[in-house]
Amino acid sequence: MSIIDLTSMGEPQSDLRKELNDRLTKLQDEISEYCFQCGKCTSGCEAHKLLELEPHKIVALLKRGLINELVNADVIWTCMTCLKCRERCPQRVAPVEILFALKNMAVASGKQIPGKYTGMLQSILSIGLIQDIQQTTTRSNKPVKRDELSLPPLSKPTDVAKFQAGIMKIAMEKV
C-alpha cells in the first residue's frame, strides 16, 4: 500500500469524495436552519487575530453552497482545533467540524497536503507512530535518548504487516 491510496494525491478517491460530499451537504442543511450569524464563534477563535480565520464566514459560505471555493481556500488550514467555536455556539453548530470535513475533502480531491502531514502519515504507516525515538538534550546540552533513562520499551504495533492491512481497508473500502 502506498500513501497515495490514503491521501489520494495521485488519483482522487471518488468513493471518499462522495461520502464527504454527503456529509458537507448534510451539514449545509443543518446550518441553514440553525446558524443565525451571531459571530460568537469568530469572537473567540484562536486563529482569528493571527491568521484571519472567521468561522462564522466559513459557515455562511457553506450555507450558500460554496463548497468548492472553501475546499480550495488556504484559510481552512489555519484552524488550531481549539474547539472553542463548537463549545460556545448557542445554536450547536460546530465550525471546527465543518473545517475538518472541508480539509478532508481537499485531501480527497487530490489537492496538495500542506506541511508535514504527509511525513507524519508515512511514519504512522511504517511504525505506527508519528515519529520514532528522538534524541533530545538536557539544559546543559547533553544528548539523551529513551534507552538511557531506564524507561520500558516503546509500545508500538508488533506485527506491522497486519497493522497496515487494517489501515489499507480504509483506502480500499467501498462506501
Added chain:
Amino acid sequence: MKKKYALFPGCLMPTEQYAYELSIRETLPLLGVELVDVEGFSCCGEPMKSVNQLLTLYLSARNLAIAEKHHLDLFVPCAMCHLALTECQYILEKNPAMMERINGMLAAEDLKYTEKRHIAHTVDLLYDEIGIEKIKEQVKKPLHGLKIAAHYGCHILRPSEIGRIDDSENPQKIEAILKVLGAEPVNYPQKLDCCGAPLLTNLPESALTKTGQKLQAIQEQGIQAMVDVCPWCHKMFDSRQTKAGETVAAKLDVPVLYLTQLLGLAMGISSEKLGLELNLSPVQKLQEGGAK
C-alpha cells in the same frame, strides 16, 4: 484498593517528552495507581483528523480495542490522545453502523471494539480518583507560595458534550492540586488561550507566535512558573520557548514544568528522577528559589 490502568503513551511522550513519562512513573505508583505497560499501541490518530477523519477514528478504536483485550481502563496523559480516544468512544456508541464498519477493519489485527472503558487523564486521575486528601498525605516538601500559572490545554476541556475533565470555561482542578502542594495558583486572563501546537505541522511560525504570546503575558504578570499536562503543550512552552520568544521579540524566561514534575518535587522525589534536567526552560530558577 489499587487503581489499575493501561498506560497509553501515544507518540510524542515516549519518543521525546521523556520528562512527562519519567515523572508519571515516579509519582503515580506512590499514590496508589498501578500502571500497566501494554504492547502494540499506536498513534491515536488525532493529528490525522485534517487529512482523513476515518483514519483517526480507526486508529483510536484500534487502541481502545487493545485495552479492551486486556480488560483494562486507560490512563492517557496526552491531551490530544485523550480527546481522540474519548471522542471515538462517543461516536461509536452513538453510531452502531460505524462501529460495525470499524470492526470490519479491525478484524485484520484480530481486534474488536465492543464496550466503553474509563479513559483517565492526568488531571482527573489526580483530582477525582486519587483525591486531594491522599495527595496531601504525600506532600513532604511544600512549595512555599510559589506563584504558578496552570495551562490546561484545549483538548482536555472541550468539547464538553463528549465529557471532558473539567469545566470548559472555568477549570479549577489543577489549581486545587497546586494549592495542596503549597503553591499559589494565579488566575490570569490568558488561561484558556491555546498553545498553537496543532499548527506546528503546517504553519510553525504562527504556532510559535501563539506560544510566545501566552508566555509573554505570564512573564509580564510576574508569575513564577507555568505547569502543563500535555506533551504537545510542553513541547511548545518548554522545548521551544526560546524560538517562541523570537516570534514575539521577547526574551522569555519562564520555568515550565509538567504538573507531575512539580507534584514529584513536593513529594520529595529527586529532580533527577523527575527528569528535570530535560526541561529546556529555566527551571533551575525555582530550585535556587527554594522549591527543591
